[in-house]
Amino acid sequence: MSKKMRQELGGKVSVVTGASGGIGRAIAIELASRGSDVLVLDVNDSSETVAAIDGLGRGSVRSRSEILDIRDRTAVQVSLDRLVADWGSLDILVNNAGTGARVSLEHTTDEIWDQDIDTNLKGVFLMTQSAVYPHMVAAGSGAIVNISSVSGIIGGAPSGDSRIARSGPAYAASKGGIIAFTRWVAKEVGPLGITCNSVAPGPVATRLTASVAYPIDAQPIQRIGLPEDVAEAVAFLVSPGASYITGETLKVCGGSAIS
Numbered sequence: 001m002s003k004k005m006r007q008e009l010g011g012k013v014s015v016v017t018g019a020s021g022g023i024g025r026a027i028a029i030e031l032a033s034r035g036s037d038v039l040v041l042d043v044n045d046s047s048e049t050v051a052a053i054d055g056l057g058r059g060s061v062r063s064r065s066e067i068l069d070i071r072d073r074t075a076v077q078v079s080l081d082r083l084v085a086d087w088g089s090l091d092i093l094v095n096n097a098g099t100g101a102r103v104s105l106e107h108t109t110d111e112i113w114d115q116d117i118d119t120n121l122k123g124v125f126l127m128t129q130s131a132v133y134p135h136m137v138a139a140g141s142g143a144i145v146n147i148s149s150v151s152g153i154i155g156g157a158p159s160g161d162s163r164i165a166r167s168g169p170a171y172a173a174s175k176g177g178i179i180a181f182t183r184w185v186a187k188e189v190g191p192l193g194i195t196c197n198s199v200a201p202g203p204v205a206t207r208l209t210a211s212v213a214y215p216i217d218a219q220p221i222q223r224i225g226l227p228e229d230v231a232e233a234v235a236f237l238v239s240p241g242a243s244y245i246t247g248e249t250l251k252v253c254g255g256s257a258i259s
């Protein structure tokens with residue numbers, strides 16, 4: 001069955017953070033292609049993502065974007081409350097927005113540390129809390145996917161270039177924290193009808209990684225990942241077929257972090 005024929009997310013309302021481009025945009029498009037309405041939240045303009053969804057030609061699929069900083073509790077709550085008031089539900093949350101400094105421990109400043117931890121961890125916390133309480137709990141259902149990284153598993157992904165640092169300690173700590181947070185939340189919300197999983201990408205070609213020459217030849221699957229590879233994994237984890245899966249971390253890394 002072609003992607004455009006898939007209907008498994010028809011009638012669902014999804015929120016994808018950090019979807020002005022890169023992996024987030026691919027996730028938003030994939031969910032919409034499967035029939036879900038999509039709200040895109042990003043500190044940057046995401047109108048191109050909305051245009052791409054509209055370009056799918058799925059007349060019944062609604063999409064819109066808002067400029068929003070996921071570190072801002074009030075803005076997050078107002079946005080999600082408005083979404084449910086307008087579109088009736090919040091069924092799927094994909095916490096994708098993130099920042100990542102490639103810097104050594106020695107050169108990690110307080111500002112760098114706070115930037116990655118606040119965005120990648122506090123932002124995920126605020127989005128998750130505000131989606132679950134009250135919206136997903138009131139519905140008695142929901143699916144959350146948090147985008148972690150193999151950095152959070154192996155302790156910083158190598159760059160393959162001695163002149164470029166591997167992903168930094170704040171990034172690795174935040175992405176490892178996302179995996180622990182995902183497991184914690186899964187235990188809390190499972191009895192409420194909600195799943196919470198994580199996807200941990202390896203090297204994926206986006207603006208975040210544009211300057212990095214990853215050691216792709218050393219991977220079992222010798223190519224860089226595409227945003228669409230991650231989007232497929234997310235779409236599976238929020239689909240009805242994954243309703244018995246929670247608290248898991250699915251690596252999408254070409255085998256670069258087999259353990």
Ligand SMILES: NC(=O)c1ccc[n+]([C@@H]2O[C@H](COP(=O)([O-])OP(=O)(O)OC[C@H]3O[C@@H](n4cnc5c(N)ncnc54)[C@H](O)[C@@H]3O)[C@@H](O)[C@H]2O)c1
Pocket residue numbers: 017018019020021022023024041042043044068069070071096097098099100119123147148149150200201202203204205206207208209
């Ligand atoms: N590209 C990779 O190789 C790779 C590997 C592992 C994990 N990831 C993760 O995938 C996710 C997407 O990364 P990407 O590669 O597409 O990079 P990207 O820079 O294109 O995407 C990150 C998005 O997050 C947004 N954002 C940043 N701070 C925000 C905030 N405070 N509030 C709202 N939006 C904010 C940015 O504007 C951007 O659109 C990130 O969480 C990243 O850590 C990427």
